[in-house]
Amino acid sequence: MKHPVPLRNLIQIALVVDDIERALDAWCEVFDVPRPEVRVSAAEPNPNELYRGEPAQYGLKVAVVDCSERGFVIELHEPDANPSTFREFLDAHGNGVHHLGFQVGDARDDVVGELESKGFPLRNVGVYPGGSWTIIDGEGTLGVNLNIKPRP
Template sequence: MCATHGTTSQTNGSSASTGQQSFLGNAIEICIVTRDHKRTIDGLLRLGIGPWKSYTFTPENTTNQTYRGKPAEFTLKVCFAQGPNVVYEIIQPVSGPTIFGEFLDKHGEGIHHVAYDCHGIPWEERMAGFKERGFELAQSGSWQGRNHFAFFETEDATTTCFETYFFPDDWEDPVADEVYGLPSTE
């Protein structure tokens, strides 16, 4: 779920060691789940990761919300920073059933998922591709009705949750709730 999604390079995703093409494509985002997004942003800013844009995903601005295959209302604080090769994301669950709250209960704070571009294939094909490979949908939604995101039940098989998301070509970031800049070097 990335607001500052940038451009991804198109590669064939082939693996020299296996001779197979990767369904996932390129890693485009790394997400940390936290109980306190401001504390986590502060630490990452001190490491030079930022600036950050913070948004609140609610049932009012995020449609088609699902949890474990059923409609569900949830609210998340979601923050983005564009790195040179990857987007950094922070998610703080606020309310409703989420895989992010489950992660906090089970593992505590930390890296929750990696998002992949699936070589830019159409959204429906991505969804079908995960299902064909035996991975059920864990959580999904459409932020602003146009940024589709989906998380899959890949943790048991891979130790990590995987996400894919889609932005239309004409996407423009909404106004952020808050912006956190890098500290001045003066």
């Protein structure tokens, strides 16, 4: 590939779980780390996020286990029943690794474009203050999705 995903820039391992409280307790015990806050978002239309080309509207519980000494974080996501990339994954696979996140800086559009040209479709795009994410559908070929981020 002309624009490969840089392995040295792995910043995130994201898991989808059916019970975030139970999963978070277990991860914190395994790593012997403080329990982070669980953030909850409501199922409201989000004009800054597209899922499979349509505006997203789903609720989500999220917790971030800080592994910054290793250069990455572990995110836990518990989706509600509404259509989302996380609900799609949970329904298809149960608990598991939804995506690996990579920071690619200014190469974001080139990396995403090349992955799409290689048959990896765009699944989810979201923008938030100070950043964005792009989920590339890699489940069928790679066994996991990719989150291509321009910056942290």
